[in-house]
Amino acid sequence: MGRRQQQGFTLIELMIVIAIIATIAVIAIPNLLAQKLVSNEAAAMETLRMFISSQVQFKRGASADENGNGIGEYGLLPELSGGAGVRNVGNPIRPAVLSSGFRSFGSRGEVSRGGYFFIVLLPTATGQGVNWLTPGAVDAEIAETTWCAYAWPTRFGSTGNRTFFVSQAGDMITTMDSRYTHDNAGGLLTPGAAFGGSGSATSITGCLAMNTTGRDGNFWKQAN
Numbered sequence: 001m002g003r004r005q006q007q008g009f010t011l012i013e014l015m016i017v018i019a020i021i022a023t024i025a026v027i028a029i030p031n032l033l034a035q036k037l038v039s040n041e042a043a044a045m046e047t048l049r050m051f052i053s054s055q056v057q058f059k060r061g062a063s064a065d066e067n068g069n070g071i072g073e074y075g076l077l078p079e080l081s082g083g084a085g086v087r088n089v090g091n092p093i094r095p096a097v098l099s100s101g102f103r104s105f106g107s108r109g110e111v112s113r114g115g116y117f118f119i120v121l122l123p124t125a126t127g128q129g130v131n132w133l134t135p136g137a138v139d140a141e142i143a144e145t146t147w148c149a150y151a152w153p154t155r156f157g158s159t160g161n162r163t164f165f166v167s168q169a170g171d172m173i174t175t176m177d178s179r180y181t182h183d184n185a186g187g188l189l190t191p192g193a194a195f196g197g198s199g200s201a202t203s204i205t206g207c208l209a210m211n212t213t214g215r216d217g218n219f220w221k222q223a224n
Helices: 002-007 011-060
Strands: 111-113 116-123 148-153 162-167 172-176 219-222
Touching: 011 116, 011 148, 011 162, 011 172
Parallel strands: none
Antiparallel strands: 111 116, 116 148, 148 162, 162 172, 172 219
16 A cells, blocks of 8 residues: 555556546636626616716706807817827816726727727717827817617627627617627727618718617617
8 A cells, every 4th residue: 555655546546637637627627707798788788877977967067168158069089088188178287987997998999998999089070080190170069969879799709799889879779790809900990880771881970779670780689
């Protein structure tokens, strides 16, 4: 018995242990990844709900009033997070209604957070959606009534499956499209993807694609 203890495990015993560990890993890892994916999607939805309340607060405080008519406009992400103004609105520093974490941007104007990318769009004079990279294109009058935001996974199937959308209407809708992932630049969302009808793919005006096909050809439905 003493000799057996000094020799340690036999090859067969080691193979059995490895097989057991491998079996546990095969069962546990996919479940952990699935739980993480669901958690990321839930967090993305919560962030978009936060955008809705933040936009209401920002507009109510007239933190942006580019045309000087006394009516507040909706904000772009740097403005909502209390950074320097990106539009010429005479108020370069604004009270933050979002955390400073929404001031770190990617090359396309998006913010990365919890396995998702987020972008906020405001309208031009023709209703096209633009982000903070082209602030001079924002139409002050239409921005008093219109904004929207998208959230899509950084890696489809790994950090999330669903893409989400919200606007001033307050409804959240979702679709699932493997093109909508940061790793596939050619499949990035167009501003009008979640809108219905035959309008422009870059327009953020019109009716939402609620339980119908959007301008991107995908079926969008209410998120829950």
